[in-house]
Amino acid sequence: RICVITLAEAHPLLQSGKTIKNINYQISANCSRLQNKVSGKSKRGAQFLTELAPLCRISSSDGEEYTIYSCIRGRLIEVNENILSNPALLQEKPLTEGYIAVVLPKFEESKSVTQGLLTQKEYEEVLLKRLNSSS
């Protein structure tokens, strides 16, 4: 099951007033997500991601830096290079053309990965709770 990683609706970067200064796929001295190369049907050579593996770091013009994590286990298929040339895309269409990355979990783990995620409804409940607890 192919997975597309995007920013969540409630992510600070998607709140008004934020401008993106820079998107960096170089997450460490030895690892750049841009160098990810896959070949063949089984996507050999892909960088393997765990839940806490960073995909990229995004800095906003107000000096904040946000690390975007994979959140699921799997092979990294591609990262979205369109947002490098056009960062506004990330904020204008975060759930479609502004996606971050495409990940392919192992076939056997497919079910457990899905079960570890929230449904749209559950997510909205989390946001509601957050809103209520902060007010």
Place this chain on the structure above:
Amino acid sequence: MSSLTEKDRPIVQLLLNTGTCPRCILRFCRVGSQTLYRRAYKNLMKDLEEFLRNNQEKEDRVCFDVADPPCKRIRLEHMEGSDDPNHNGALQQIPLINDENTAVENSSMKVCNVCLGILQEFCEADFVKKVCQKVNSADHQFSSFVFSVSLPPQMSVRERAAWLLVKQEMGNLGLSLSKDDIVQLKEAYKWIIHPQLSEELGVPADGKSLFEVSVVFAHPETDEECHFLATACPDCFKPAKNKQSVFTRMAVLKALEKIKEEDFLKHFPCPPSSPKNFCDVLGIECNNSAVFVAGRYNKYSRNLPQTPWIIDGERKLDSSVEELISEHLIAEFKADSFNFSSSGREDVDVRTLGNGRPFAIELVNPRRIHFTAEEMKGLQQTINNSSDKIQVRDLQLVTRSAICRMKEGEEEKTKTYSALIWLDKAIQKEDIAFLDDIKELKLDQKTPLRVLHRRPLAVRCRIIHTMKSEYIDRHHFRLHLKTQAGTYIKEFVHGDFGRTKPNIGSLLNRTADILELDVESVDADWPPTLDN
């Protein structure tokens, strides 16, 4: 050389003494007369012994009578010989050869140490009957046959040993013998058995026949005789995952090519030993070569996959294009199975209109192979009457090479489509008019996300040749397009997360999605159109 001469005497004596059957003896003496091989076994034995007793000096004396044509002779012998050859017991009491050098035990038919019975028991009428019984019960339609035989690999080893033996003896007489001079076992076998099979089945033997009768022989008693070759030529024997034994016929032959004479003689007895048993028949199979049926299909359902959709043993959707078409063909042709292929394919929810999409079906081991054009038309009607989800046309028998032509079509031919498109922001008629003027639009399509789990990641360049738009309302329009083969239409419409560029959304500066897709035509000229 068509018969035995004086020069052959020592060879005949040698081979007879060491347990070789008369027909193999003829082979090693390079006798090329097919008639001689067809003589009854006991007569050949008698003739050989007489030949050995005969002390004629004249070299060109022909020792065997070849006056009668082979078929007649076989029938005569059937009439004469009321004592049927008993496979395991006595043929007849063969008189001892009057020669001090021999001490041959002759009370029963000994298993030949070279052919292991192939040119003995398995040339007899009883075996022919057995084969023909199998053929007749298999219910195949055929007008000729090809007879193929699979021999155990150790026979090539024994053949080699016998050749070395004969070569040595001839060397002593100042003569040479090349491997190619010897009559091949399979060839001699076919000389003997083809006329008999042909007579029983009523059809001729033909190397190019579509109907194959194959017999597999095995000789477990001597299976281990090949094993020494593995130590002598280890690189010839690579364990293959699917094969039971590493000692395949090909591997053994390869090793025999490589091994040196001295090494061979060190490990294998020369002459070969006399086995206790004849070969076993592992199986007699009948097989018709595949026939190919081609045509074009239309698909009118938006709920039908091309091939059966089964996940974890559970069928997700009822039936499939290939099953609906092949079901009736399998029944009429009485085939074991089918292989369906088509010139490209469409998604479950896409209809195929117009002249339809070319397809070809390989029918494996069909029992019936002859169909007239009328019968094919009738078959087409039957298929069309059985379902409203698909319809076929131009149904016809084609050759195997036709499949290649069809697959060419998949890569090269253009297709036309009709797409029903939705837009988020409203449009006026004028807003989409410009699409009609765009010609040869180049697209870069990354492998669509919806197939990415089973396809490699790549970028495809594809061309949209022409487009024609049809305004419906402020949020909908219909687009007709003519595209290069292999273009992903759905992705061209919705953009696939921006991974297909350009796309309808980017061209119209809106968010677009596709509601319906139809294939209007597949522009191929094959298969030939029939007047349906």
